[in-house]
Amino acid sequence: MKMSHMFGHTLRQAPADAETASHQWLVRAGFIRQLGAGIYSLLPLGYRAIDKIENIMRDEMDAIGGQELLMPVVHPAEIWKESGRWYKIGTELSRFHDKNERDMVLALTHEEVVADLTRKEVQSYKQLPMLVYHIQTKWRDDPRPRAGLIRVREFTMKDSYSLDADAAGLDKQYRAHYQAYFNIFHRAGIPVIAVQADVGMMGGTFAHEYMYLTAVGEDTLLLCDECGYKANRQIARFRKPKADKAEAAELEKVETPNVATIEALANFLNIEKAQTAKAVFLMGKFAEGDEVSEKLIFAVLRGDMDLNETKLGNAVGANELRAAHEDEIKAVGAVPGYASPIGIQDVLVVVDDLIPESANLVAGANEAGYHLRNVNYGRDYEAQIVADIASAEDGYLCPDCGSPMHASRGVEVGNIFKLGTDFSVPQGATFLDENGKEQPVVMGSYGIGSGRLLACIAEEHHDEGGLVWPISVAPYHVHLVALRGGEDKADALYADLRAKGVEVLYDERDESPGVKFNDADLIGLPIRVTVSKRSLDEGGVEMKLRNAEERTIVNWDDAVAEVLAAKQRLEAELQAAVVEVPYDGE
RNA sequence: CGGGGUGUGGCGCAGUCUGGCAGCGCACCGCGUUUGGGACGCGGGGGUCGGCGGUUCAAAUCCGCCCACCCCGACCA
Numbered sequence: 001m002k003m004s005h006m007f008g009h010t011l012r013q014a015p016a017d018a019e020t021a022s023h024q025w026l027v028r029a030g031f032i033r034q035l036g037a038g039i040y041s042l043l044p045l046g047y048r049a050i051d052k053i054e055n056i057m058r059d060e061m062d063a064i065g066g067q068e069l070l071m072p073v074v075h076p077a078e079i080w081k082e083s084g085r086w087y088k089i090g091t092e093l094s095r096f097h098d099k100n101e102r103d104m105v106l107a108l109t110h111e112e113v114v115a116d117l118t119r120k121e122v123q124s125y126k127q128l129p130m131l132v133y134h135i136q137t138k139w140r141d142d143p144r145p146r147a148g149l150i151r152v153r154e155f156t157m158k159d160s161y162s163l164d165a166d167a168a169g170l171d172k173q174y175r176a177h178y179q180a181y182f183n184i185f186h187r188a189g190i191p192v193i194a195v196q197a198d199v200g201m202m203g204g205t206f207a208h209e210y211m212y213l214t215a216v217g218e219d220t221l222l223l224c225d226e227c228g229y230k231a232n233r234q235i236a237r238f239r240k241p242k243a244d245k246a247e248a249a250e251l252e253k254v255e256t257p258n259v260a261t262i263e264a265l266a267n268f269l270n271i272e273k274a275q276t277a278k279a280v281f282l283m284g285k286f287a288e289g290d291e292v293s294e295k296l297i298f299a300v301l302r303g304d305m306d307l308n309e310t311k312l313g314n315a316v317g318a319n320e321l322r323a324a325h326e327d328e329i330k331a332v333g334a335v336p337g338y339a340s341p342i343g344i345q346d347v348l349v350v351v352d353d354l355i356p357e358s359a360n361l362v363a364g365a366n367e368a369g370y371h372l373r374n375v376n377y378g379r380d381y382e383a384q385i386v387a388d389i390a391s392a393e394d395g396y397l398c399p400d401c402g403s404p405m406h407a408s409r410g411v412e413v414g415n416i417f418k419l420g421t422d423f424s425v426p427q428g429a430t431f432l433d434e435n436g437k438e439q440p441v442v443m444g445s446y447g448i449g450s451g452r453l454l455a456c457i458a459e460e461h462h463d464e465g466g467l468v469w470p471i472s473v474a475p476y477h478v479h480l481v482a483l484r485g486g487e488d489k490a491d492a493l494y495a496d497l498r499a500k501g502v503e504v505l506y507d508e509r510d511e512s513p514g515v516k517f518n519d520a521d522l523i524g525l526p527i528r529v530t531v532s533k534r535s536l537d538e539g540g541v542e543m544k545l546r547n548a549e550e551r552t553i554v555n556w557d558d559a560v561a562e563v564l565a566a567k568q569r570l571e572a573e574l575q576a577a578v579v580e581v582p583y584d585g586e
Numbered sequence: 587c588g589g590g591g592u593g594u595g596g597c598g599c600a601g602u603c604u605g606g607c608a609g610c611g612c613a614c615c616g617c618g619u620u621u622g623g624g625a626c627g628c629g630g631g632g633g634u635c636g637g638c639g640g641u642u643c644a645a646a647u648c649c650g651c652c653c654a655c656c657c658c659g660a661c662c663a
Contacts, residue, residue, distance in 0.1 A: 012612060012624070013598045017656045028597095037655065092662070109663085143587080143661055151662095198663095209663085218662095309661090322587090323660075412663065447663080484621055514623040521623090534622065542622090 001044075001476070003507040003519075008033075008043035010519050020216050022458035023148025025467050029522045031454075031475075038145025038153030045523065046454070048475035050156070053188055053450050053457075054135050056472065057158040060184050064176040066131045066160055071113045073137050077103030079112040082427045087287040088319045094141050106139040111419065111445055114161040115427040118441055125165045125433045128441070129173060133160030135450070147216060149455035150411060156451060162444035165433065170418055170442045174206075175583055177416045177446045181210055185413065186578045188453060189470030190460050192413060194584060195221050195230040198310050199417060206418040206586055210448075211410030212456045221410050222392045226403035228584065233407070234310035236392035237399035241274070243357040249374040254362075256371045260337030262303040265371065269362060276303030277355065277363040277375060279339040281329045284318030284348070296324055296332055300341050300351040300383070301390055302358055308391035315350055315387040338364035340372060341381040349383040352390050413456050414448040467524030468546050471570040476505040478563060479525040481516050485533025486541075489556070493531060493541065496560050502567065521546070527566050529559070545570075 008031075014024035015034075026032045031046030042050055058068065077095065080086035085093070086105070094106040107113070114132065122128070135158045142153050149155075162173035178194065185192045190212055197209040209232055211221055222236035223229070231237070259268045266273045280299040285292060297316060299307055313321050329339070332347050340363045341349050355361075356377045363375040377383070394407035424430065424440040433439050454473070461468045471477060478497060482490035487508070494506045505525060507516050513532075520528050530542040540556040545566065554562040 009596090009613085011597055015597070016592085016599090019657075034655090090661090140663075142663085144657095144659090146657080320661085415663070449663090481622095512621060512623085512625060514621090514625080517623045519624085530622080532622065 001505050003505060004509045006030075006044060006505075008045060010522050018148060020147045020150065020459065021462055022150065022216075022455040025462050025522075026148060026455065026458055029467055029524065032149060038142060038151070040149060040152060040154075040451070042451075045475045049454055049469070049473050050450050052473040052475070053453055054156075054158065056184055056187050057135065057448060057450070060180040060187075061131070061133045061158070061160055064131065064173075064180050065129075066133045068134060069132055070134045071107075071110050071117075071136060073107050073139070075105050075107055075113065077105055079116050079427065080105055083112050083115070083423055084287065084426060085112070087292055090285075090320055092140050092142065094139055107136070108138055108140045109157075109445075109447070110134070110136070110159055111161070111423045111443070112427065114163075114443070115423040115429045115441075118163055118424065118429040118443075119427060122163060122429070122431050122441060125431055125439075128163055128165045128431065129169050130163045131160060131173060132163070133158060133446075147455075149451040150216065150459075151218070152451065155449050157447050157449045159445065159447040162446070164442045164444075165431065165439065166442055167420070170420070170444050174416060174418055174444050174585075177444070178208065178583055178585070179581060181414050181416065181446070181448065182581045183578050184448065185210060185212075185453075187574060188457055188473050189574055189577075190413070190453070190457050193221075193223075193230055193410075194581070195223075195232050195410075196235060196585070197232045197415065198234040198314070205420050208416050208585060209412045210414035212413050212460070213408055213410045214456070214459055215409055216459060217409035217411040219410050219412055221408045222394075222396070222405045223408055224398035224401060224403055224405045227398060227401035229398050229400045229405065230584070231392075233392055234308070235314075236405075237388065238390075238392040238405065239397035239399050239402050240354045240357075240390070243354065243359070245357075246359040248376040248379055249360050251375065251380060252373040253365055254371055254373055255369060256338075257369045259371070265362060266303065269371075271362065273303040274358075275361060277301070277341075277358075277361040278303045278305070278307075279334075279341070279364060280307045281324035281334070281339070282309070282312070282321045283324045283328060284313070284316055285320040285322075286317065287319050296328055296347050297321070298332075298334070298339070298341060298344060298347045298349045299389055300349065300355055300363075302352065302354050302361070305352065305354070305390040306393070308389055311387070311391075312350060312389045315385055315389055316348060333366065335364065335366050335368055338366060338368055338370060340364040340366045340375070341383070342366070342372070342375065343381075348385070349381070350385040350387065350389060351377060351383040353386050353388050354390065356386060411452065411456055411459075413453050414446075416446045417444060419443040419445050462524070465518070466522035469524045469526055470574055471526045471567065472574050474524070474526050476503040476525050477527055477567050478502055478504045479520045479523065479528045480504050480506045481513075481520060481528065481530040482506070482508050483513050483516070483530060483532035483534075486531035486536060489536060489541075490531040493529065493559055497563060500560055500564060502560075502563060526570055527563060529563060 011028045018024040033041045164170045192210045194208045197207045220233040278301045282297045360374040421440040429441045430438045528544045535542045538553045544551040
């Protein structure tokens with residue numbers, strides 16, 4: 001490609017609203033342009049990089065038996081009603097009507113369509129296992145897009161779906177993905193870890209998320225260096241402190257004027273936060289078929305711990321949770337700031353599993369200005385649900401080995417889910433087994449967002465001068481710079497390199513050397529070749545790798561061979577990072 | 587949805603407080619000089635100042651409503 005006619009140009013300054021490195025560099029280098037909040041165009045450079053990424057995905061999917069197909073972005077709502085997600089998912093799912101007023105949706109993922117195809121195409125156990133995948137646009141009306149391509153509303157995802165006759169088959173395909181995903185990320189030049197994760201709106205039984213660790217990330221992970229436990233905070237377990245097994249003392253009402261927070265309460269009474277009980281009110285949304293209802297949830301934790309909403313949502317089976325309004329709290333007879341589980345009616349009470357172990361806590365009295373001492377679970381009140389609903393924090397103890405864990409931020413670049421029969425049963429995707437008995441297909445679902453991956457690669461590989469692409473995903477292999485006196489030779493080299501299958505971005509513009517070199521650094525192609533009067537006087541062309549400082553002059557006659565050798569070395573370096581990763585899961 | 591912020595040429599910004607010719611740098615076009623790390627001179631093109639309404643002799647500037655985008659939180663693969 002000749003740069004003089006390339007669509008998209010570099011910018012000397014990043015737009016003011018780009019804050020993260022990947023966002024700034026991808027815009028400045030001419031890879032992406034924003035159209036709206038969370039909506040981006042890929043310019044030719046960006047699209048070429050995405051294409052490389054997607055071909056790596058294809059390669060690894062094909063290697064584990066994947067068959068590529070393509071499913072629509074616009075779906076009739078029926079299948080989403082069948083799966084129930086029409087009712088369970090909120091504003092993230094965009095709905096609209098066609099001209100006949102039929103309900104339609106924009107695909108936020110494709111489980112429903114796969115289940116529909118499966119019930120049409122799969123009849124016999126003899127056809128299984130199978131694996132299908134596609135690379136297709138998704139639309140998720142995320143409440144808060146941010147950080148360039150890291151979190152967007154419209155994006156492209158490679159999603160694959162495994163179809164099996166039983167759980168053992170699913171496990172096998174799940175493990176195949178587990179490794180194939182590491183291969184994809186390693187080939188694309190980015191380090192990731194796999195953590196255990198919540199299944200969220202996907203449903204199913206078990207999931208891993210692939211996390212690229214970076215401060216820019218918005219997921220918090222709990223990691224144990226000692227035994228290797230790794231989990232998203234949404235579901236991270238931890239070893240809770242041993243509580244004192246004291247005798248239950250007599251309930252005692254104490255005056256606590258203007259003491260409405262745990263902090264203030266502990267200070268006022270001069271006790272540890274761990275000796276208090278914290279009340280958190282949330283409204284949960286529940287879907288039963290097409291009936292959606294809201295219910296107030298009263299969560300009780302020890303005062304030194306924070307609520308984990310994902311854990312609570314899973315414990316009560318709610319689709320959505322939101323903070324309760326003050327009038328909703330008062331409506332059940334509770335007093336905000338002085339709320340107590342004692343004497344509350346018609347509320348779903350959930351207590352953290354540490355609460356029954358903890359004797360003589362201080363809790364609210366359901367009366368403004370008063371708390372109760374020596375509140376004991378079982379004696380003074382009971383809950384419908386006792387579960388782990390506390391959030392793991394940095395320094396909390398590993399559930400497996402008891403060592404302190406540390407918290408780290410990460411971006412989720414991929415995920416794998418064991419769906420089981422969550423879609424095949426409601427949608428009737430069944431097959432006949434060896435005994436002629438009808439069975440639901442056992443499904444798995446596996447996704448990687450290609451744009452987010454591109455952004456993470458940019459986040460990982462840049463310096464003060466711009467992007468530094470791994471050769472596997474670089475839009476071109478070579479950045480060929482022609483300077484004064486080298487134009488004709490550069491033209492010839494451009495043709496020779498392309499004839500050997502080398503992808504070349506050729507800067508033949510009438511620009512000063514400084515501009516050309518800076519643009520080359522900004523765009524970040526792995527191999528830079530400069531042809532100038534100076535280089536020719538020195539015997540040939542100058543070669544420089546983007547990720548190294550040294551420049552070497554190679555003989556004109558060896559130029560093509562040297563470029564090919566450099567390309568192979570860079571490819572081999574990346575390939576060396578593709579290693580087997582021990583499976584860490586159930 | 588709550589809090590904060592920003593909207594002036596392709597990008598970065600000044601001008602708004604205190605109403606009075608719409609500016610600067612970069613980018614772009616032409617001519618000339620320059621040519622190995624974001625050159626220089628001269629000349630030029632491009633903006634209904636986010637939108638609508640109001641106040642005023644006069645609005646980028648004051649008032650009202652709306653919209654868009656960004657950040658934090660809520661929320662969420």
